[in-house]
Amino acid sequence: MVQDEPKDDGQGIGKFKDITFAALDEKLAEQGKAVFEAKCTACHKTTDQKVVGPGLKGVTTRRQAAWILNMVTNPVEMTQKDPTAKGLLAEHLTQMTFQDVSDDQAKQILEYLRQNDAAGAEEAKK
Amino acid sequence: MKSKPMKPVFSFVIALVAIGLLISCKPKKVDSALSGDAAKKVYVAPGKYDEVYLFTSGGFSGQVGVYGLPSGRMLKQVPVFSQDAETGWGYSEETKPMLMTSHGYTPWDDSHHPQLSRTEGQDDGRWLFINANNTPRIARMDLGVFKTREIIELPNCGGNHASPFTTQNTEYVVGASRFSVPYDKDGDASIAEYKDKFKGTISFVKVDKESGRMNLNFQLLVPGVDYDLSRAGKAVSDGWVFFSCYNSEKAHTLLEVNASQRDKDFIMAVNWKKAEEYLTQGKAQKWAANYAHNVYDEKTHTATSTMEKEVNVLDVKGLPGICYFIPCPKSPHGCDVDPTGEYICASGKLAAVIPVYSFSKIQKAIADKAFDGDFDGVPVIKYEAALDGEVEKPGLGPLHTEFDDKGNAYTSFFVSSEIVKWNVKTKQILDRVPTYYSIGHLCVPMGDNIHPYGKYVIALNKITKDRYLPTGPELTQSAQLYDISGDKMQLLLDFPTIGEPHYAQACPADIVRKHEVKFYKLDSNNHKYAAKQEKDANVVRIGNDVHVYATAIRSHFTPDNIEGVKVGDNVYFHITNLEQDWDVPHGFAVKGANNSELLVLPGETSTLKWTPDHAGVFPMYCTDFCSALHQEMQGYIRVSPAGTNTALKFSTGEEEKK
Numbered sequence: 001m002v003q004d005e006p007k008d009d010g011q012g013i014g015k016f017k018d019i020t021f022a023a024l025d026e027k028l029a030e031q032g033k034a035v036f037e038a039k040c041t042a043c044h045k046t047t048d049q050k051v052v053g054p055g056l057k058g059v060t061t062r063r064q065a066a067w068i069l070n071m072v073t074n075p076v077e078m079t080q081k082d083p084t085a086k087g088l089l090a091e092h093l094t095q096m097t098f099q100d101v102s103d104d105q106a107k108q109i110l111e112y113l114r115q116n117d118a119a120g121a122e123e124a125k126k
Numbered sequence: 127m128k129s130k131p132m133k134p135v136f137s138f139v140i141a142l143v144a145i146g147l148l149i150s151c152k153p154k155k156v157d158s159a160l161s162g163d164a165a166k167k168v169y170v171a172p173g174k175y176d177e178v179y180l181f182t183s184g185g186f187s188g189q190v191g192v193y194g195l196p197s198g199r200m201l202k203q204v205p206v207f208s209q210d211a212e213t214g215w216g217y218s219e220e221t222k223p224m225l226m227t228s229h230g231y232t233p234w235d236d237s238h239h240p241q242l243s244r245t246e247g248q249d250d251g252r253w254l255f256i257n258a259n260n261t262p263r264i265a266r267m268d269l270g271v272f273k274t275r276e277i278i279e280l281p282n283c284g285g286n287h288a289s290p291f292t293t294q295n296t297e298y299v300v301g302a303s304r305f306s307v308p309y310d311k312d313g314d315a316s317i318a319e320y321k322d323k324f325k326g327t328i329s330f331v332k333v334d335k336e337s338g339r340m341n342l343n344f345q346l347l348v349p350g351v352d353y354d355l356s357r358a359g360k361a362v363s364d365g366w367v368f369f370s371c372y373n374s375e376k377a378h379t380l381l382e383v384n385a386s387q388r389d390k391d392f393i394m395a396v397n398w399k400k401a402e403e404y405l406t407q408g409k410a411q412k413w414a415a416n417y418a419h420n421v422y423d424e425k426t427h428t429a430t431s432t433m434e435k436e437v438n439v440l441d442v443k444g445l446p447g448i449c450y451f452i453p454c455p456k457s458p459h460g461c462d463v464d465p466t467g468e469y470i471c472a473s474g475k476l477a478a479v480i481p482v483y484s485f486s487k488i489q490k491a492i493a494d495k496a497f498d499g500d501f502d503g504v505p506v507i508k509y510e511a512a513l514d515g516e517v518e519k520p521g522l523g524p525l526h527t528e529f530d531d532k533g534n535a536y537t538s539f540f541v542s543s544e545i546v547k548w549n550v551k552t553k554q555i556l557d558r559v560p561t562y563y564s565i566g567h568l569c570v571p572m573g574d575n576i577h578p579y580g581k582y583v584i585a586l587n588k589i590t591k592d593r594y595l596p597t598g599p600e601l602t603q604s605a606q607l608y609d610i611s612g613d614k615m616q617l618l619l620d621f622p623t624i625g626e627p628h629y630a631q632a633c634p635a636d637i638v639r640k641h642e643v644k645f646y647k648l649d650s651n652n653h654k655y656a657a658k659q660e661k662d663a664n665v666v667r668i669g670n671d672v673h674v675y676a677t678a679i680r681s682h683f684t685p686d687n688i689e690g691v692k693v694g695d696n697v698y699f700h701i702t703n704l705e706q707d708w709d710v711p712h713g714f715a716v717k718g719a720n721n722s723e724l725l726v727l728p729g730e731t732s733t734l735k736w737t738p739d740h741a742g743v744f745p746m747y748c749t750d751f752c753s754a755l756h757q758e759m760q761g762y763i764r765v766s767p768a769g770t771n772t773a774l775k776f777s778t779g780e781e782e783k784k
Contacts, residue, residue, distance in 0.1 A: 038648070038658065041660055041661070043680070052682070094753045094754055099706040
């Protein structure tokens with residue numbers, strides 16, 4: 001009998017689980033911007049434009065925080081096992097690489113993406 | 127059988143008969159007697175790692191080959207002394223200085239003897255040293271990254287063959303002149319004056335314990351014979367190095383005949399700690415010199431070449447206690463020290479015995495002054511006073527000896543094409559196996575350590591003849607793997623090698639793997655022209671030089687459109703690989719490049735100089751398949767005629783920078 005796929009809880013595969021957000025930490029987001037520019041911009045824009053990988057505008061509303069952190073720190077296993085990440089690899093066809101990002105740096109990047117999405121939401125309201 | 131090894135055909139017939147007997151008497155054992163057993167011993171399942179790293183000299187390729195054992199799978203060729211267009215070694219701006227010598231840029235050499243660094247007489251897996259035979263040099267490869275990181279030239283030396291042969295704690299690697307040459311009056315002397323004016327030198331290159339950095343500490347000026355091979359003492363003989371010498375006839379022409387006249391040549395025992403004492407006492411002469419010292423810096427990803435101008439020379443003639451000659455039958459080649467450090471085995475290429483000297487007897491002979499006069503001012507110890515015993519009728523053309531961990535020695539025989547196993551203490555021959563064909567060196571993993579890993583012996587053969595599918599007039603070079611864990615040696619595998627595999631060293635993989643580096647950290651990249659993120663990409667003109675600060679990541683270059691280059695410009699593509707993951711190099715090639723490609727490793731910056739010779743739009747692309755969109759990793763550079771006004775601009779995607 002074929003085993004059922006494990007239930008997808010949307011948190012991805014990796015060390016991060018059940019991450020809840022506090023209020024936006026501007027300082028953390030500032031640090032995240034620097035890391036993002038050094039290690040991510042070659043493939044991702046913060047708009048909705050696809051480059052090598054998908055544009056990241058709205059990513060913090062599309063995905064859970066743990067999923068994003070797991071994708072940044074554990075991309076190979078994610079694209080092998082996580083249904084959403086597998087789908088993204090099939091769409092973009094380039095294996096996302098681990099860019100030697102520490103756990104702290106991953107959290108900084110996430111904060112920057114939150115800030116980006118918050119700014120986007122403000123923009124939309126106007 | 128003892129003196130005359132079987133011819134291959136004869137042994138094949140015997141083997142068939144033996145198999146026939148096995149089939150008729152004990153059918154169940156046929157499998158183990160046949161190759162099934164050997165196949166099992168060398169089979170490494172797909173996805174599994176080998177047990178042992180083997181480092182072979184590339185011989186006249188000038189490089190080092192890296193293999194896994196027992197499978198014999200080739201893992202890598204590491205460029206050392208020869209340019210390598212595949213990796214850009216010696217072509218990229220960063221690596222060109224590595225091949226500088228006192229003769230200018232030197233793109234080829236002949237590499238012979240790999241030597242692993244060691245701590246307390248055991249391979250420590252940090253560095254691999256190898257000699258250049260033609261333009262005398264010693265290179266140091268870093269085994270964290272499998273890259274050549276330093277090359278030092280040896281002045282006052284012709285043919286650096288007995289090299290590098292590390293001491294017990296890698297205090298020194300040595301060099302020695304195979305060819306003696308004259309040193310007075312700018313070295314300009316008649317060749318006919320050989321006997322009076324030609325001298326040899328032994329170089330002692332000190333190795334820094336932490337960084338591995340080499341420094342020519344001193345040279346010994348020694349009699350003008352040919353110094354052939356060497357081994358450092360260890361354990362009881364730590365502090366000494368032994369060299370084999372031929373041509374004690376001091377012939378300078380037709381050495382094949384003229385250097386084979388005397389019954390005995392020499393082993394030279396060198397007390398390097400004594401030499402260090404003289405050096406400390408200021409007994410060295412300062413000789414003016416001119417030799418290159420090339421160092422690659424892993425932070426700047428750039429090599430620098432410095433010309434050193436002076437060397438300390440100790441003339442052993444006036445400094446007693448450094449050197450002693452020990453007579454050795456007929457043109458000795460290998461000169462090998464057993465794991466205890468007590469026994470030194472020498473192999474006269476034309477001799478009928480293998481003499482085994484005792485280190486303690488040598489010490490006693492020196493104390494007792496048991497000398498047979500001197501040779502050019504160096505005392506000659508009486509043969510019998512130094513001798514522990516002789517291995518009688520071992521075979522024809524003995525060359526090299528390595529050791530296992532059970533008190534046995536394995537000697538290669540070039541003429542009779544075999545390996546002979548004998549006991550170091552009893553000198554009794556225990557076993558012999560044919561090699562295919564004409565074995566030179568042989569290698570036991572850690573076979574020159576205090577505790578060898580005595581599971582295999584590898585034969586490094588000079589001739590393969592009928593062993594492989596033919597490939598025209600030039601056939602592959604080859605090694606053979608034997609199991610030596612039992613009483614009888616068993617041939618397991620033939621495998622091809624690059625260049626001529628002179629010597630090889632091997633050690634269990636874990637010893638090397640603990641130093642493993644997976645990529646270079648971008649944060650530590652201090653290259654002058656690095657673009658560590660895409661927004662740092664830039665194109666800068668300084669006169670006729672155009673510097674392109676470019677990045678590479680799966681799968682695009684930034685910038686990938688460049689205009690404003692003119693015919694007559696020198697374009698420097700500084701490519702930084704932004705990947706921070708294992709096994710993701712990017713290649714870079716541009717049409718019409720007269721040098722090579724670049725192979726840029728994750729976190730590294732590498733530079734290709736390109737001089738476009740006519741106007742047009744030139745494609746450039748990534749050469750190392752990097753992702754599903756690798757074929758899209760391409761770009762253009764526009765070259766306008768000299769004197770035109772095309773503006774310098776560059777871009778990737780829509781954004782254009784000026």
